[in-house]
Amino acid sequence: MKTIADAAGVGRPRYSAAVRVSTLFVAIAVFCLAFADIAITTLDPWSEMQRMLLGVVTPDFFAVEAIGTAVVQTISFALVGVALAAFFGIILAQFFHIGPVRWACAIARSIHELFWALIFLQMFGLSPLTGVLAIAIPYAGICAKVYAETLDETPAAALNALPAGVSTISAFFFVRLPDAWAHIKNYTLYRFECGLRSSAVLGFVGLPTLGYYLQTAFSEGNYSEAAAQLIMFYVIIASLRLWMKPKLVGLYLLVAPFLLGGASQIRWDNVVRFVTEDIVPAPLRNADLLDPQAWSAFGDWLMMMLGDQALPGIVATVVLTQIALVATAFLTLAFFPLISTKFFGRFGRGVGHLFLVVMRSTPEFILVYIFLQLWGPSMLPAIVALALHNGAIIGHLLGRYSDEIRLRPDSASGFNLYAFEVVPRMYGQFLAYLFYRWEIIMRETAILGVLGIATLGFYIDSALADIRLDRVMLLLLVTALLNLGIDSLSRRIRAGLRLSTRIDSCRD
Amino acid sequence: MMTRILRRLTTLLAAALVAAPVVAADTFVFTAIPDQDEARLMERFSKVATYLSDQLGIEVKYVPVKSYAAAVTAFRNDQVQLAWFGGLSGVRARLLVDGSEAIAQGVEDPNFQTYFIAHSSTGLKESKDFPKEIAGMTFTFGSKGSTSGRLMPEYHIREQFGKKPDEVFSKVGFSGNHSKTVALVQSGAYQVGATNFKVWKRELAEGKIDPSKLSIIWKTPGYPDYQWTIRGDVDARFGAGFKDKVQAALLDMKDPDLLASFPRKGFIAATNSDFQPILDTARELKLVD
Numbered sequence: 001m002k003t004i005a006d007a008a009g010v011g012r013p014r015y016s017a018a019v020r021v022s023t024l025f026v027a028i029a030v031f032c033l034a035f036a037d038i039a040i041t042t043l044d045p046w047s048e049m050q051r052m053l054l055g056v057v058t059p060d061f062f063a064v065e066a067i068g069t070a071v072v073q074t075i076s077f078a079l080v081g082v083a084l085a086a087f088f089g090i091i092l093a094q095f096f097h098i099g100p101v102r103w104a105c106a107i108a109r110s111i112h113e114l115f116w117a118l119i120f121l122q123m124f125g126l127s128p129l130t131g132v133l134a135i136a137i138p139y140a141g142i143c144a145k146v147y148a149e150t151l152d153e154t155p156a157a158a159l160n161a162l163p164a165g166v167s168t169i170s171a172f173f174f175v176r177l178p179d180a181w182a183h184i185k186n187y188t189l190y191r192f193e194c195g196l197r198s199s200a201v202l203g204f205v206g207l208p209t210l211g212y213y214l215q216t217a218f219s220e221g222n223y224s225e226a227a228a229q230l231i232m233f234y235v236i237i238a239s240l241r242l243w244m245k246p247k248l249v250g251l252y253l254l255v256a257p258f259l260l261g262g263a264s265q266i267r268w269d270n271v272v273r274f275v276t277e278d279i280v281p282a283p284l285r286n287a288d289l290l291d292p293q294a295w296s297a298f299g300d301w302l303m304m305m306l307g308d309q310a311l312p313g314i315v316a317t318v319v320l321t322q323i324a325l326v327a328t329a330f331l332t333l334a335f336f337p338l339i340s341t342k343f344f345g346r347f348g349r350g351v352g353h354l355f356l357v358v359m360r361s362t363p364e365f366i367l368v369y370i371f372l373q374l375w376g377p378s379m380l381p382a383i384v385a386l387a388l389h390n391g392a393i394i395g396h397l398l399g400r401y402s403d404e405i406r407l408r409p410d411s412a413s414g415f416n417l418y419a420f421e422v423v424p425r426m427y428g429q430f431l432a433y434l435f436y437r438w439e440i441i442m443r444e445t446a447i448l449g450v451l452g453i454a455t456l457g458f459y460i461d462s463a464l465a466d467i468r469l470d471r472v473m474l475l476l477l478v479t480a481l482l483n484l485g486i487d488s489l490s491r492r493i494r495a496g497l498r499l500s501t502r503i504d505s506c507r508d
Numbered sequence: 509m510m511t512r513i514l515r516r517l518t519t520l521l522a523a524a525l526v527a528a529p530v531v532a533a534d535t536f537v538f539t540a541i542p543d544q545d546e547a548r549l550m551e552r553f554s555k556v557a558t559y560l561s562d563q564l565g566i567e568v569k570y571v572p573v574k575s576y577a578a579a580v581t582a583f584r585n586d587q588v589q590l591a592w593f594g595g596l597s598g599v600r601a602r603l604l605v606d607g608s609e610a611i612a613q614g615v616e617d618p619n620f621q622t623y624f625i626a627h628s629s630t631g632l633k634e635s636k637d638f639p640k641e642i643a644g645m646t647f648t649f650g651s652k653g654s655t656s657g658r659l660m661p662e663y664h665i666r667e668q669f670g671k672k673p674d675e676v677f678s679k680v681g682f683s684g685n686h687s688k689t690v691a692l693v694q695s696g697a698y699q700v701g702a703t704n705f706k707v708w709k710r711e712l713a714e715g716k717i718d719p720s721k722l723s724i725i726w727k728t729p730g731y732p733d734y735q736w737t738i739r740g741d742v743d744a745r746f747g748a749g750f751k752d753k754v755q756a757a758l759l760d761m762k763d764p765d766l767l768a769s770f771p772r773k774g775f776i777a778a779t780n781s782d783f784q785p786i787l788d789t790a791r792e793l794k795l796v797d
Contacts, residue, residue, distance in 0.1 A: 037679075041646065041679075041696070041697045041698070042695050042696060042697045043627075043629075043695060043696030043697075044695065044696070048695070121578065121581060122581060122585075125581065125582055125585050125587040126571070126573075126578075126582070126587070204574065205574055205575075205578070206572075206573055206574040206575075206578055212574075215574075216546045216547070219545075219546075219684070219688065220545050220546070220547060267585065267586060270584075270585045270586075282797060376692075376695075376697035376698075377679075377681050377697065452681055452682060461652070462652055464575075464577050465575070465576060465577045465651070465652035465653045466577075466600075466652075466653070466795055466796070467577060467580055467581065467584075467600060467604065468797075
């Protein structure tokens with residue numbers, strides 16, 4: 001029997017590339033789900049959740065005398081770190097066309113701030129420099145890239161109009177920078193907000209920021225205290241635009257370095273030892289490099305590391321990332337209408353905004369930590385936390401984007417409007433945001449190993465516990481390469497789907 | 509009400525402004541492995557700092573750290589000169605710092621024990637023999653770098669089953685510290701766990717353990733554990749005989765309140781060789797090269 005479709009030579013319905021890619025990713029996630037451990041292992045998660053909720057409604061702002069100090073130091077680390085990152089970012093952006101500069105920046109940003117902190121802890125201990133560099137280095141890599149792209153996109157007309165003989169430096173300060181300034185300023189402010197999150201999380205490895213007290217409070221079940229600290233953190237972020245005035249930045253930057261606290265001495269022999277001994281693979285340390293035996297021992301070491309640790313770590317990291325990515329996609333589609341003028345009134349949107357702000361302001365590391373306390377160790381807490389956090393970020397962007405869509409006067413409303421007009425019209429943008437977050441989700445997934453989920457971070461944490469820094473460095477390298485791989489794959493998919501290539505505020 | 513809040517806020521602000529407590533060069537700094545609840549550690553070691561400061565006549569400061577490895581690293585990097593280590597962390601620290609010495613241990617430490625504990629839903633009861641029934645259950649250690657929470661229980665598990673823990677159990681976790689191990693097994697997050705007998709006894713006395721949910725199922729034979737370890741270069745930095753003074757001060761700790769906070773009956777002298785069994789076990793499990 002011939003159908004109309006056959007007659008038209010179509011055979012079977014041809015889906016668009018975007019739909020095919022989406023289906024593929026969903027299929028991969030479902031496949032991964034079969035291998036993922038997503039059990040709730042606590043016997044009575046609800047009683048713990050009730051205690052947490054009770055804590056939320058009875059925040060205790062005076063439980064920790066040090067909370068003021070923690071807030072000041074959280075802000076100070078973020079300020080100093082991001083300022084350095086912006087300064088070096090703008091310099092590196094000038095040389096971004098040079099391959100090695102670009103690669104170095106890519107590697108710097110492929111390693112999570114907490115991992116950087118763990119490296120610097122070995123060299124500088126709990127000195128403020130550890131926290132500052134942990135933020136400044138990866139952020140400089142990100143800033144360099146974004147600044148370079150921004151500067152490249154400034155209109156060429158003004159530059160062409162310059163008379164001959166104007167130096168590159170003058171051209172930069174008087175022509176290229178002014179054009180890109182508004183964008184760079186906005187992006188740097190956004191980076192600072194991310195910096196506050198990173199700074200807070202650094203407390204988990206012992207720096208004196210909010211995370212330090214937050215972890216203590218959570219692990220001991222003092223939820224009123226934990227709630228107070230989280231609320232302080234939301235207030236800082238929500239009021240950011242009120243106190244982060246251009247005129248005050250200079251003053252802040254003058255004061256911040258003196259508020260970083262705990263000045264333990266830095267000893268250079270520790271730094272030298274780290275670079276020349278600690279990170280040299282054990283079989284080659286103190287060995288004769290011409291001795292083939294040393295190299296064969298190194299080969300065994302490498303095979304052991306890659307086979308026993310890197311490989312299972314990579315598998316778990318990828319499995320968790322793919323599931324979290326698709327979960328993020330679904331939550332995004334559920335979240336964005338909450339703040340869209342097309343679907344909710346003023347009150348509904350207000351509630352939606354509050355929810356999304358809280359979800360995206362809470363560092364995902366802390367969200368995972370909270371859910372781990374509730375449900376016990378498995379991939380489930382990580383999936384839910386990553387999806388909530390990333391879903392809130394993309395949902396927020398998509399919600400704003402949806403407000404700009406012009407509808408015909410006779411368009412449908414409610415669910416029909418959502419499913420048959422708004423979502424299809426925004427689908428490209430939606431995928432673009434998701435693919436940007438893909439790499440970020442993976443970076444975050446790797447670090448979650450520190451909390452006990454068997455991703456790459458778990459093996460890195462174990463090597464650190466044994467003070468085997470050679471293993472730490474090898475596993476970090478593997479993590480960085482995996483991340484670079486995902487980044488390049490994501491770029492290829494975006495190019496293949498012709499998705500817009502620039503969305504700054506979606507990067508983290 | 510309002511004025512009270514305002515006053516508190518002013519205090520907070522003032523605290524924030526003097527936030528940078530700079531450590532003077534001649535301050536004697538020590539740390540301890542974070543083996544249990546932080547509030548408790550802070551309470552215990554600030555008392556110790558005051559005590560040592562009185563005895564030694566110089567400023568003594570306690571620096572809290574977030575992990576066992578951070579304690580070892582701080583000791584290695586000379587950011588602390590003295591540490592209250594467990595058996596394994598002490599062995600690691602002394603391997604990394606030439607000339608460092610174990611100088612004191614608790615009266616109970618030469619004969620320390622790990623308790624294997626289980627949730628009541630497993631139906632397991634205390635026995636003299638190693639409970640082989642735990643195979644296939646979920647199991648949590650303490651910190652990855654702990655002697656009583658990791659090294660010794662792993663040693664016994666491998667010895668009994670001839671397999672690695674992740675091959676014996678359906679799931680293996682690292683709770684982070686002993687208090688957490690007790691809490692996780694009590695909540696049922698893990699069926700079985702291994703914890704430090706001192707922490708167990710105290711939590712039991714404090715009523716944090718519900719005997720209807722949680723019980724001891726096996727006690728390991730004794731082994732050497734906690735000790736105070738000091739860097740070899742302290743005499744050069746703080747004056748000749750400083751190490752002996754620190755040791756004397758630790759051995760002389762008689763304040764019942766201070767001792768109860770550890771909890772130890774008292775302190776006795778220790779030497780590096782006391783911990784040879786721990787080093788041998790760690791090498792056997794390939795936790796130390």
